[in-house]
Amino acid sequence: MIEAHDLELIYNDGTVAVKPFDITIGAGELVYITGASGSGKTSLLKLLIGSEYPTGGTLNILGEPIKKGNSKSIHKIRHKIGPIFQEFRLIKGKTSMDNVKLGMRFIGMTPSQIEEEARLVLIKVGLEDKLNIKVDNLSWGECQRVAIARAVARKPSLILADEPTGNLDRNNAIKMLELLGSFRTKETAVIMTTHATHLIEGHAHATYIHMDRGRVNIERQGKSY
Amino acid sequence: MKTFIYNFRYFIKESIDIFRLNLISNIFSLLSTGLIFFVLTLIIAGWNISSSVTEAIKGESEISVYFQEGLTESKIIDLTNSITNVRGVESVNLVNEDEAYGRMEKVLGDDAQVLSFFEDNPFDAFLEVGIELTEIESIVDQISQMAYVDLVRDNKEVLDRLSHMSDVLNLVSYLALTAVGITTLVIMSHIIRQGIYHHREQINTLELLGAPKYFIALPFYIEGISMTLIGGLLSLVLSHFVINEIYIQVSGPLPFIPMPNQGIVMQNLIIVILGLSLVLGFFGSAFGVSSSRYKE
Ligand SMILES: Nc1ncnc2c1ncn2[C@@H]1O[C@H](COP(=O)(O)OP(=O)(O)OP(=O)(O)O)[C@@H](O)[C@H]1O
Ligand SMILES: [Mg+2]
Numbered sequence: 001m002i003e004a005h006d007l008e009l010i011y012n013d014g015t016v017a018v019k020p021f022d023i024t025i026g027a028g029e030l031v032y033i034t035g036a037s038g039s040g041k042t043s044l045l046k047l048l049i050g051s052e053y054p055t056g057g058t059l060n061i062l063g064e065p066i067k068k069g070n071s072k073s074i075h076k077i078r079h080k081i082g083p084i085f086q087e088f089r090l091i092k093g094k095t096s097m098d099n100v101k102l103g104m105r106f107i108g109m110t111p112s113q114i115e116e117e118a119r120l121v122l123i124k125v126g127l128e129d130k131l132n133i134k135v136d137n138l139s140w141g142e143c144q145r146v147a148i149a150r151a152v153a154r155k156p157s158l159i160l161a162d163e164p165t166g167n168l169d170r171n172n173a174i175k176m177l178e179l180l181g182s183f184r185t186k187e188t189a190v191i192m193t194t195h196a197t198h199l200i201e202g203h204a205h206a207t208y209i210h211m212d213r214g215r216v217n218i219e220r221q222g223k224s225y
Numbered sequence: 226m227k228t229f230i231y232n233f234r235y236f237i238k239e240s241i242d243i244f245r246l247n248l249i250s251n252i253f254s255l256l257s258t259g260l261i262f263f264v265l266t267l268i269i270a271g272w273n274i275s276s277s278v279t280e281a282i283k284g285e286s287e288i289s290v291y292f293q294e295g296l297t298e299s300k301i302i303d304l305t306n307s308i309t310n311v312r313g314v315e316s317v318n319l320v321n322e323d324e325a326y327g328r329m330e331k332v333l334g335d336d337a338q339v340l341s342f343f344e345d346n347p348f349d350a351f352l353e354v355g356i357e358l359t360e361i362e363s364i365v366d367q368i369s370q371m372a373y374v375d376l377v378r379d380n381k382e383v384l385d386r387l388s389h390m391s392d393v394l395n396l397v398s399y400l401a402l403t404a405v406g407i408t409t410l411v412i413m414s415h416i417i418r419q420g421i422y423h424h425r426e427q428i429n430t431l432e433l434l435g436a437p438k439y440f441i442a443l444p445f446y447i448e449g450i451s452m453t454l455i456g457g458l459l460s461l462v463l464s465h466f467v468i469n470e471i472y473i474q475v476s477g478p479l480p481f482i483p484m485p486n487q488g489i490v491m492q493n494l495i496i497v498i499l500g501l502s503l504v505l506g507f508f509g510s511a512f513g514v515s516s517s518r519y520k521e
Contacts, residue, residue, distance in 0.1 A: 051433060078435025089430040093242070102235075102431070106440045111231035154434075 001027045001157065001189060002048065006057030009043050017043035020057055021216035025207065027157065030184050031191040032200050035211030041193035042086065044211070045160050048191070049083055050074035062157060079107040082151030084161040084192075088143050090135045096122055096146045097131045103150045121153040122146070125179070140167060144176075152183055159183055161192035165199070173199055232440070239444035240451065243420040250419075251452070254412050258456030259463070262502065265405045266464035266494050272391070272398040273490050279387045281483035283358050286384065290352040290368055291376040304373060305352060311367050313360025318353040322346050358384070406505060409456075413449045413509025414516065420445055421517040442514050449510030450503060457502030461495060468494075 002025040009018040017040040025031060033041045046052040047059060053068040060066070062080055064073035090099050100118040109117070122131055125145040130138060135146055144164070151159055161180055165173040173196050184190045194200065200208075210217040244251050292304060305317050320328075325348035330337045340347075356364050361381055369377050421428065431441050472487050
């Protein structure tokens with residue numbers, strides 16, 4: 001599903017965010033990206049969603065080559081990605097329901113699918129009584145769950161979550177990791193960055209990508225899903 | 226298709242949101258678009274009316290042929306016949322002294338009592354000759370050389386002045402059209418750019434979610450086109466009242482001016498203004514969308 005070869009990202013100002021590395025990620029894998037602040041985790045996710053282009057090597061996602069000037073491929077893969085941004089990127093002034101629906105309006109779903117799926121997923125993340133509340137009036141944790149619902153409701157092949165445990169205490173972080181893990185299926189891979197290394201260690205059937213100032217170390221435990 | 230219709234409500238809602246975000250400035254832009262279009266409607270209406278008045282006068286153009294006094298009836302008939310044979314002459318009609326007097330009385334209206342100062346009828350009989358305007362010079366030439374003809378009076382000067390006036394109005398209309406076009410395009414593209422700027426976060430998020438360009442741009446097009454359309458409608462409502470007033474003012478005291486049918490003038494205006502606002506709204510939005518920078 002994802003094939004990277006000598007993949008590298010250097011920003012315009014010369015910052016080396018990702019040093020060349022190889023990786024293959026199959027359908028339905030669970031991948032944790034860890035590393036200190038500034039080690040390049042978000043930069044790696046940006047490569048995967050096509051908001052930064054590789055400055056070296058090759059990157060193929062869902063059969064589409066990701067490179068500068070290939071905006072058609074990028075549109076295509078974004079339709080199959082459910083992104084959960086570090087700062088959520090919800091649309092202010094819109095309700096939870098409208099935020100979730102907005103992500104589904106242009107990926108080939110029918111109106112009834114959109115209405116049903118948005119409602120179901122919001123209920124699944126525990127927001128059944130907040131469907132028609134504007135996100136401006138939701139708590140931080142509730143906003144995070146709307147962001148997760150928006151990503152999952154698109155029925156993506158790949159869920160990308162940036163720092164989902166960031167502001168959570170230990171108990172809630174564990175719950176969050178479980179919730180996101182539960183979205184992994186045969187068809188859907190889940191890739192997330194996290195600082196909470198102590199909570200994910202020893203998780204079977206997962207891939208760990210550890211980053212250190214742009215250097216990428218990969219460690220696999222068990223078999224992929 | 227079903228999804229597009231489903232999404233259309235979202236597009237409309239979005240465009241209303243975009244409008245409301247800059248409410249005051251957008252309302253002023255709407256009003257000024259309306260006023261700009263209003264000026265244009267008046268100029269176009271004036272041009273429309275004047276060219277149709279000129280056409281009407283040209284269509285019924287006549288010259289008056291005065292002949293020597295005391296001409297016998299058979300000579301007058303001879304003269305009438307030879308004038309009828311001139312190429313470009315459409316009709317010849319004898320207006321005798323009494324009729325000439327009556328006509329002047331009508332023209333003078335309330336001031337007709339000045340005519341009573343004359344002891345005798347001061348007017349001469351003449352031949353009223355309907356002609357094709359394009360042949361006026363050769364006709365006047367030929368008739369002037371005929372026997373017994375005293376004087377040929379044409380209204381060429383008036384006609385020339387009228388058609389000159391309509392040429393000027395023509396030019397003014399084109400200039401106004403250009404000015405309105407440019408102004409509307411500038412206002413609209415500015416408004417759209419502002420809307421995009423205020424929505425840049427949302428637009429960036431939509432792009433990251435893979436939204437196609439049309440999906441992101443459509444609400445802005447809807448906003449731009451509806452704003453010019455509403456401006457156009459506003460100007461049409463205003464000009465309806467103004468043109469109505471002009472017709473009342475003109476057709477009462479100046480009944481001999483052949484004004485075109487008011488309904489047709491209004492209908493032409495509606496077609497031109499609504500068409501124009503659609504086109505300008507579309508291109509204004511397109512300029513706004515294509516010249517926006519919203520990338521993070
Ligand atoms: N647009 C950019 N231009 C230049 N440098 C950048 C840009 N974005 C990030 N960087 C730099 O690249 C490096 C990696 O940043 P990145 O955001 O990927 O780190 P991170 O691992 O996600 O950190 P955190 O855990 O704090 O979120 C940092 O040194 C950062 O300053
Ligand atoms: Mg980060």
